[in-house]
Structure formats: structure tokens, C-alpha cells
Amino acid sequence: MAPSRILVTGGAGFIGSTVIATLLKKSSTQAVLNFDALTYAGNLLSLQEEAKDPRYTFQRASVQNLEEVQRALEDFQPDCILHLAAETHVDRSLNHPQTFLETNVLGTGILLQATSAYWESLPLEKADAFRFLHVSTDEVFGSLGDSGQFHQDSPYAPTSPYSASKSAADHLVRSWEKSFGLPCIITHGSNCYGPKQFPEKLIPLMILQALNGDSLPVYGDGQQIRDWIYVQDQADAIYQAACLGKPGGTYFTGGSQEQTNLLVVETLCRTLEEIGPFVESGFYKKKIKFVQDRPGHDYRYSMDCRKTQLDLDWKPHYAFADGLRETVRWYLNNPAWVKSIQTGEYRQWMDENYGWR
Ligand code: NAD
Ligand code: TYD
Numbered sequence: 001m002a003p004s005r006i007l008v009t010g011g012a013g014f015i016g017s018t019v020i021a022t023l024l025k026k027s028s029t030q031a032v033l034n035f036d037a038l039t040y041a042g043n044l045l046s047l048q049e050e051a052k053d054p055r056y057t058f059q060r061a062s063v064q065n066l067e068e069v070q071r072a073l074e075d076f077q078p079d080c081i082l083h084l085a086a087e088t089h090v091d092r093s094l095n096h097p098q099t100f101l102e103t104n105v106l107g108t109g110i111l112l113q114a115t116s117a118y119w120e121s122l123p124l125e126k127a128d129a130f131r132f133l134h135v136s137t138d139e140v141f142g143s144l145g146d147s148g149q150f151h152q153d154s155p156y157a158p159t160s161p162y163s164a165s166k167s168a169a170d171h172l173v174r175s176w177e178k179s180f181g182l183p184c185i186i187t188h189g190s191n192c193y194g195p196k197q198f199p200e201k202l203i204p205l206m207i208l209q210a211l212n213g214d215s216l217p218v219y220g221d222g223q224q225i226r227d228w229i230y231v232q233d234q235a236d237a238i239y240q241a242a243c244l245g246k247p248g249g250t251y252f253t254g255g256s257q258e259q260t261n262l263l264v265v266e267t268l269c270r271t272l273e274e275i276g277p278f279v280e281s282g283f284y285k286k287k288i289k290f291v292q293d294r295p296g297h298d299y300r301y302s303m304d305c306r307k308t309q310l311d312l313d314w315k316p317h318y319a320f321a322d323g324l325r326e327t328v329r330w331y332l333n334n335p336a337w338v339k340s341i342q343t344g345e346y347r348q349w350m351d352e353n354y355g356w357r
């Protein structure tokens with residue numbers, strides 16, 4: 001059943017902002033609450049159009065704050081929670097693991113605690129229809145070799161503080177479901193790319209480095225493999241999981257488009273040459289620089305998504321080359337978004353307008 005009052009945590013982030021745009025395109029959506037702490041990765045400029053919709057509300061708050069979560073639940077009365085709020089960058093998790101533990105583990109636990117009390121207070125029919133959807137990652141299953149795929153029964157084997165904290169969050173979700181009956185769904189997404197992604201992840205970082213004439217830092221030999229999914233495809237999968245997912249269900253929302261990092265960067269260089277400012281042929285490719293590898297760098301992720309595609313009546317639509325072109329075009333056409341992030345102007349504006357209560 002399509003949810004109608006949806007609380008989205010992390011809605012000002014990369015995937016969350018596309019999820020909110022997707023929800024607001026549905027006539028069944030009556031109200032969306034974007035519950036986001038606005039860390040460096042959250043950006044309200046990503047929701048300028050959506051903010052004009054009377055069904056949309058924003059609340060600056062943290063999933064780590066029990067009282068704020070309780071108040072949001074009581075005031076908003078959601079029939080569905082889409083939990084995307086997280087610290088998400090592997091490199092940051094290597095340098096600053098504590099925030100990953102605080103947000104991804106403690107924050108998810110607090111959100112579950114408040115949600116379960118709220119859910120228990122609902123009348124039977126509403127409690128039956130309620131869904132808590134937790135957005136997780138393929139990285140919780142660890143690293144694969146050249147062959148094989150993760151399956152629904154693959155064991156957890158995280159290797160970075162990021163993937164370990166997401167694994168812990170998954171276990172908390174499952175424990176609330178088993179112990180208290182909370183109707184929970186988990187989606188495991190693959191590497192996502194598209195407009196409005198903070199330029200610390202591979203693709204937006206490379207786009208902005210290239211446009212600035214800077215070097216393109218490829219870790220190690222660039223032969224690691226990721227499975228890429230365009231953000232609209234990921235948002236559609238999350239929506240379908242909220243509508244059709246079964247409590248207790250695990251869904252693999254991957255793009256089924258594996259590429260080595262080097263190939264991704266080379267394709268990006270060609271795309272920039274085609275649709276970016278004029279440069280001589282091979283200009284960007286010459287900027288590729290092999291740099292020191294990430295410690296514990298996972299070699300390959302790959303999920304068998306066939307069951308999810310059938311269960312959720314969903315499949316990704318964007319071929320990688322097309323999604324990449326859309327992404328490059330968006331960064332070329334949105335210098336204000338990019339500049340706001342780079343200059344810190346945005347942060348100042350945000351703090352003035354949305355200071356902590
Ligand atoms: P992001 O880093 O772009 O955004 C995270 C959002 O969470 C930001 O808006 C931030 O302000 C908010 N946030 C952080 N801490 C918070 C807190 N304590 N309380 C409330 N809000 C908080 O993340 P993303 O790339 O959009 O990822 C969204 C979710 O999808 C995450 O849970 C991530 O683990 C998962 N995921 C992402 C990818 C990917 O490739 N981006 C792949 C698989 C799974
Ligand atoms: P990233 O976008 O950080 O996602 P994840 O680590 O969650 O997969 O990185 C994608 C791949 O690109 C990963 O194998 C690391 C690599 N990478 C680089 O080679 N150079 C970079 O500057 C970055 C940020 C990532």
C-alpha cells in the first residue's frame with residue numbers, strides 16, 4: 001500500500017532529496033516531513049522546488065536526540081518512516097569513526113526506540129499498515145573477488161568503520177522487529193551517483209576536480225569494482241519497497257552495472273569533453289593521477305538483485321553512460337549549488353536560518 005504521511009530522515013542529503021522529490025510526485029502522498037540535522041552533507045538548496053509544495057515540511061533535528069524524534073512522531077503522525085540519515089563516506093570513517101558510531105549506530109537505535117513506542121500507541125489498523133524502512137548498503141557484506149555475488153543470505157562481513165556502523169544499524173533494526181514486532185524493511189543499495197551528491201564521493205569529486213583543471217586522484221591501480229545505480233533509480237526502488245516490501249523483508253536495490261573505478265573516471269573524462277567547456281582531446285584523461293590506495297580498500301561489490309526486481313516490480317532504467325551524462329550536465333548547470341558548498345556561504349546561510357533550537 002502506498003504510504004501517505006512519510007517521515008524521511010536525511011532528506012536533505014543526496015539520495016534523500018531525490019526520494020522526497022519522488023514522494024511529492026505521487027498523488028497518494030499527503031505529507032512529507034524532512035527530518036535532517038543538516039550536517040556538511042545536507043543541503044536545503046537541493047530541495048528548492050520541493051519546498052514550495054505545501055505538503056512538504058522541514059525540521060532541523062538529529063536522530064540522536066530522543067526528545068526531538070518523539071516530538072516529530074507525535075506532531076507529524078507518520079504512517080511510514082524512510083531512514084536515510086547517516087554518515088556515509090568511507091574515507092571520513094577512517095579518519096573520524098566516532099561520528100559514524102554516533103549517527104549510524106546510536107542514532108538508528110534512538111530512532112527505533114522512539115518509533116516503536118509511537119507504533120505501539122497506534123490503533124490496530126494503522127499499526128498493521130505502518131512501515132519502518134531502513135536504507136542500508138551492499139558494503140555490509142564485505143568485499144568480493146572477481147566472481148560471485150551477494151545473496152539475501154550472505155553473511156555480514158563489513159571492513160570499514162562506515163560499513164561496520166551500517167551493519168550494526170541493520171542488526172538493531174532486525175532486533176526491534178524480532179523483539180517488539182516493529183514492521184521493518186531493509187534495502188541494500190549499491191554505489192549511487194547523480195545530481196546533488198556532495199563532492200567527496202568518486203563521481204562528483206572527479207567532475208569538480210576536472211572542471212577546475214585539477215588532477216583526478218584514482219586510488220591504487222583503479223581496478224576496484226563498484227556496481228553503479230543512478231539516484232532516480234535508487235529513489236524509485238526505495239519507494240517501491242515502502243509500498244510493496246514485506247515486514248522482515250530484505251531488498252537488494254543495485255544498478256547491476258559493474259565498472260572498475262578507472263573505467264568510470266575515463267568515461268567521465270570523455271563525457272566532459274563531449275558536453276563540457278571546450279578542451280583539447282585527451283585533456284581530462286591526462287589529469288588522471290594514481291595516488292596511494294585507501295587502507296583496507298574493498299575490491300568488489302555485486303548483488304544478485306533478481307528477486308528484489310520481481311518482488312518490488314522495479315528495475316533500474318538508466319544505463320550508466322546516460323546517467324553519467326545527466327549528472328555531468330547537472331553539475332555544469334548548477335554553479336550556485338557547487339559554489340555554495342565550496343565557499344562556505346551556504347553553511348553561513350544555513351546556520352543563520354536554521355540554527356539549533
Ligand atoms: P548523504 O551523506 O548525502 O546525506 C546524509 C544526510 O543525513 C544529510 O542530509 C545529513 O545532514 C543527514 N544526517 C546526518 N546525520 C544526521 C543526524 N544525526 N540526524 C539527522 N540527519 C542526519 O547520504 P546519501 O548518500 O544520500 O545516503 C543516504 C543513505 O543511503 C545512507 O543511509 C547511506 O548509508 C545509504 N546508502 C548510500 C549509498 C550511496 O552510494 N550514496 C549507497 C548505499 C546506501
Ligand atoms: P566512494 O565514492 O567513496 O564510494 P565507496 O567507497 O562507498 O564505494 O568511492 C568509490 C570508489 O572510488 C572506491 O573504490 C574508492 C574510489 N575512489 C578513488 O579512487 N578516488 C577518490 O578520490 C575517491 C573519493 C574514491
